[in-house]
Amino acid sequence: MDITSKDIKRISDIAMMQSGIYMKSDPAGDIKYLQVKDINPRSKPDYSRITTVVDRGIGDQYRLRKNDLLFAAKGASNYCFLYDGVVEKMVASSSFIIIRIISKDILPEFLCCFLNTPSVLNKLKKSSVGTGIQVIPQSVLSDLQIGIPSMQTQQLIVQMDQLRREGESIYSEINELKRSLQEQLLMDSLK
Template sequence: MPTAEHGNATVIQMRDISPEGDIVWASLTRTQLSTQRPPDWLGDGDVLFAARGARNYAVCLSQVPAATVCAQYFFVLRCKTDRLLPEYLAWHINRRPSQHYLRNNAEGTDQLSIRRAVLEDMPIAMPDLAQQRRLVALAEAAVQERRQLDALAQNRERLLDALAQQLLSSSASTHAIP
């Protein structure tokens, strides 16, 4: 979609989604949509599915700014039953069995893609809502753990860099590698 500084909508693109599935709302591009047909605005609980590329994943949206759409390489999934949580649906799509199904059914030579019919035919296990909530909470805890571990590793690297800098600064004799 073309960029329009004072456009009437923002658009979610692949680059706006982190590997963990977070959307950087502040980085969305503004665009001007035609007013001939009202857009299908995104809302909380919508699930975006990246249908093109080597990595097909799903993201459940929350805190969606008004007047937001997504780029054409996403499918928008909306749960039509109250027996399926959108967060659970995204989690299920991102798990290994579903990813295996998607890889086996991807099409294309230059760029792999998933047809909508393939996605609609994907088997989805639907435990009761309490179990879905527990699985979503467990997945969120795993993401938080991963973020904390990454932060610890980055802190350790900064510490090691600071120690190396301190050794170079305080050493009276530094030598080149022989």
């Protein structure tokens, strides 16, 4: 990868960031309210199960847009999630930092891969604050530096990440089938 010093940027140079919004769930709500519990970073969320809130003048800056990144900054499990824009009216809870890319030099998928890299997550966790629930401050995420390769290299890294995740999913399914077969054989041997 060919990255020179001029290609290194702080996240705040390439994206706007803000915390999500805290709201009380309301079954009669008219806008979806995405919470950490709704996301499994390894799969797509089931949007039909997400709770709703009543829109009492929620600002546009809180409404999620396609390709917004949601960084789970609170708690023991930190990760970045790329919002696909499937649901038109959606806001994120205050457990997330919303990252909206403003630079044309970086793909949202690439930044998401970068923020999900174990070494980056470990670095961010070391900067977390709080006695009960650990929180990664937005300022720490904002100051994080990233090397920005060419678009072609970014696309290649994103494709490799997608293939890796698909491989992990297939491997997991194979293990589950093996476990199920073993259990069936054991149960059959008891008959």
